[in-house]
Amino acid sequence: MNDMRLTERAVDQETTKITARKVQVYYGDNHAIKNVDVDIADKTVTAFIGPSGCGKSTFLRCINRMNDTISTARVTGDILIDGEDIYDKRVDPVQLRAKVGMVFQKPNPFPKSIYDNVAYGPRIHGLSSNKADLDDIVERSLRRAALWGEVKDRLAAPGTGLSGGQQQRLCIARAVATSPEVLLMDEPCSALDPIATAQVEELIDELRQNYSVVIVTHSMQQAARVSQRTAFFHLGHLVEYGETGKIFTSPEDPRTESYISGRIG
Numbered sequence: 001m002n003d004m005r006l007t008e009r010a011v012d013q014e015t016t017k018i019t020a021r022k023v024q025v026y027y028g029d030n031h032a033i034k035n036v037d038v039d040i041a042d043k044t045v046t047a048f049i050g051p052s053g054c055g056k057s058t059f060l061r062c063i064n065r066m067n068d069t070i071s072t073a074r075v076t077g078d079i080l081i082d083g084e085d086i087y088d089k090r091v092d093p094v095q096l097r098a099k100v101g102m103v104f105q106k107p108n109p110f111p112k113s114i115y116d117n118v119a120y121g122p123r124i125h126g127l128s129s130n131k132a133d134l135d136d137i138v139e140r141s142l143r144r145a146a147l148w149g150e151v152k153d154r155l156a157a158p159g160t161g162l163s164g165g166q167q168q169r170l171c172i173a174r175a176v177a178t179s180p181e182v183l184l185m186d187e188p189c190s191a192l193d194p195i196a197t198a199q200v201e202e203l204i205d206e207l208r209q210n211y212s213v214v215i216v217t218h219s220m221q222q223a224a225r226v227s228q229r230t231a232f233f234h235l236g237h238l239v240e241y242g243e244t245g246k247i248f249t250s251p252e253d254p255r256t257e258s259y260i261s262g263r264i265g
């Protein structure tokens with residue numbers, strides 16, 4: 001893969017997809033996210049970077065209300081997607097998570113067939129009216145996740161029997177099967193070898209044609225390769241946010257500078 005090609009592509013659309021204002025997250029007394037304001041663009045890959053424990057995953061989980069599932073977590077402030085408050089009482093978190101898909105650090109396919117892994121979401125959300133429709137969604141999702149060619153002859157085989165990189169692409173297919181608008185990825189390559197990582201990075205670049213992609217990564221090289229925007233978090237604060245090229249070459253804040261030059265984290 002040509003590393004530079006990905007970073008040099010310009011951001012082609014500037015529509016804001018996700019708006020966060022004065023977001024605070026507490027785990028009991030631990031104030032994990034402090035007053036974060038950010039506008040995340042559509043059709044763009046945004047990377048969250050920063051030292052371990054700075055709050056990247058916590059903030060990512062705010063965007064699809066995954067923190068609701070942690071009993072000690074309390075979120076305040078506003079998060080809007082397309083101008084709609086996702087914390088409004090009328091929003092069903094299960095519906096929200098179909099619109100805001102998530103891919104985790106460790107590939108976690110269900111103990112089901114490859115087909116059923118992808119068909120699961122469309123089935124529970126009633127997105128297909130018949131078997132032909134569902135077959136079509138499964139094929140399209142697997143193609144979008146660049147996995148179709150490798151699995152089309154064994155759709156009935158267990159998802160857990162695939163290689164790690166294939167399992168992660170299966171999880172991406174599962175996430176896109178419900179036609180989300182935002183894809184959240186929490187260190188999606190950390191359990192993958194370099195070849196599988198390169199495939200998933202290539203895929204992330206393709207996914208941004210259709211989605212707003214937000215990726216948490218520990219790898220600054222990965223952030224530079226796949227993202228157009230980067231947010232640097234430190235001790236719960238969003239310290240700096242901007243064009244990835246700018247963050248990595250001429251950051252404004254000395255904390256960002258220290259992190260990217262390896263002095264903190």
Ligand SMILES: Nc1ncnc2c1ncn2[C@@H]1O[C@H](COP(=O)(O)OP(=O)(O)OP(=O)(O)O)[C@@H](O)[C@H]1O
Pocket residue numbers: 027030032050051052053054055056057058059070072
């Ligand atoms: N489920 C949880 N319950 C209680 N505290 C948590 C939980 N998850 C995270 N925290 C705390 O919130 C803070 C931010 O953690 P978070 O995992 O968001 O950081 P991170 O930047 O993603 O770290 P890492 O890079 O190590 O994954 C830390 O102090 C952490 O201990």
